[in-house]
Amino acid sequence: MSGKESPVPLLKDGKRHDGRGPMDLRPIEMKIGILHNADGSAWLKIGKTEVVAAVYGPREPPMKGMVLPDRAVIRCRYHMAPFSTEERKNPAPSRREIELSKVIREALEATILTHLFPRTVIDVFVEVIQADGGTRTAAITAASLALADAGIPMRGLVAGVAVGKVQGKLVLDIDELEDMYGEADMPVAGIPTLNKIVLLQLNGVIEPHEFPQALKMAWEGIKKIHALQKKVLATKYGGEQ
Amino acid sequence: MKQQTEPQRKLVLPGDVVAKGNYTINPKSVMYLYKIDDTIYAAVVGLVEINDNVVTLIPLEGTYIPRPGDIVIGLVENFVITHWQVDINAPYIGILHVSNLLGRPYNPAKDNLKEYLDIGDYIVARIDSFDRTKDPILDVQGKGLGRITEGKIVEIKPSRVPRVIGKKKSMLNVIKGDTGCDIVVGANGRIWIKCPNKDLEDIVTLAIKLIEREAFTSGLTEKVRVLIATEKHERGLI
Structure with missing residues (x-):
C-alpha cells in the first residue's frame, strides 16, 4: 500500500512471492503452557511471525477503583519487542500498539464469560518476538490459546487471519511484503464454533463485490487455524482422552 | 489412571458442543458450561460426564473460585x-x-x-x-x-487438587498410608502436611509435586508409590 513497486513480483503464474497459492496459509506451529509464572501461556509461529501470549487471572485488582461490579475487567497489552522488526523498534508503546491492544481486548471480551468473575481483573499480555505481517491476528489466536490454558471460561476459541489483495487478486494470510506493496489488508478474527466474527478491520481498497469473497476466504483460513488450536489443546491433555 | 477414569468421560475444549436437546447443567458446573437455545457448550478445557440428562464438566485448569462448604x-x-x-x-x-x-x-x-x-x-x-x-x-x-501451629504448607495448582485426592481418596490414602503423615488438602490448592520427621515431610512434598507435574499421565498412583518407596530407601527409613 506504499505505492512503490515491490522488489519481487508478488504474484507470478498464480504463485505468490514465497511460492504459496492464493488460499495457502503459512506454516503454523503452536505450543501452550510455555511460561511457568503465568496462569496460562501460548507460543505461536506463523511463517516468520512469532508471538508469545501470557494470561493472568482472574485475580484481585491491583487497585480497588478499577473493577466493575458486574463483570471482570480485561486488560490487554500488545507489544512488539525491540528486536522484532528489521530496524530497532522503540520499546515504548506506540500509537499503533495502544490501538491494537484495544482491538485485541475487544475481540477477547466477546468470547470471555466475564460476567462469571465480578470485581476481578484478567490480564492478557502479547509480546511479538518477530514481526512479519499478521501480528494482530496471530496475537488473538495465541491469546485465546493462553486463555484456554489458564482455564478461563470462553464462548469458544478465537482464531484470526488476514486477507489481502495483491496485484488485483485476493490472497489469504498476507505477510509483511504483501502488506507493504499490496493494495489491501483485511484482518478477520472469529469464533468458528459459533460462526461469529469478533474482529474485522480493513486497510486499503477492495471492491464491494470482492468483500464477501474476501470474508469467505478468511473464514476458511480461520477454520484451519482453529483445527490446529484444538489439536494442540487436545494433545496436552491427551492422556485423558 | 485407567481404573480411575470412567469410560464415559470425554475431553472437551472451549466452544465444543457437549449436548443438544433436553439436557440440564449440573449446578456445580454452571461456570464451565453455557447454553444457547437447547445446545450446551463447553467453556473450558475439561472432562464431561452425562448422567440422566444432567451434564457435569470437571475443569482441568483454572483458578480457585470459592464455593460454600469448601x-x-x-x-x-x-x-x-x-x-x-x-x-x-x-x-x-x-x-x-x-x-x-x-x-x-x-x-x-x-x-x-x-x-x-x-x-x-x-x-x-x-x-x-x-x-x-x-x-x-x-x-x-x-x-x-x-x-495451623505445626507442619508445612505446600502450594499446587488448584485444578490439580482432585488428582492429589484421587478417586474416593485413593491417592491421598496411598500417601498417608505409605508415609504415616497427616495431610489436609484445601480446595484452594494449599496442602497442610504434618509428619513425624523432616525426611517424611520432604518425601510427601516430592510426591505432591510429582502429582501436580504429571497430573495427566496414566498410572500415577503407582508412580507415587514407587517414588515414596525409593525415597524412603535412599534416606534409610526402611
Missing part, C-alpha cells in the same frame, strides 16, 4: 477492627470475623486481635458463604479448623 487453607494478610483478611488463593479476599473465631461476642477495646491470629498465620477454614456481590466469609468453628 475447606480451604488461608494465609492471614491483614486485620481490621472487626475481621481478619485472609488470602485464600482466589480472586476474592476471605473474611474471618473475630466473633466467629472467638465464639463469643467481641469487645474491640479489650481483645487484642494479634493475640489470636497474626499476619502470616495459616488457618484451616470453611467457606461459610459466598456470592458474586460479597467476598467469601470464612468459618473456623468446627473439628480440624482453626490456626
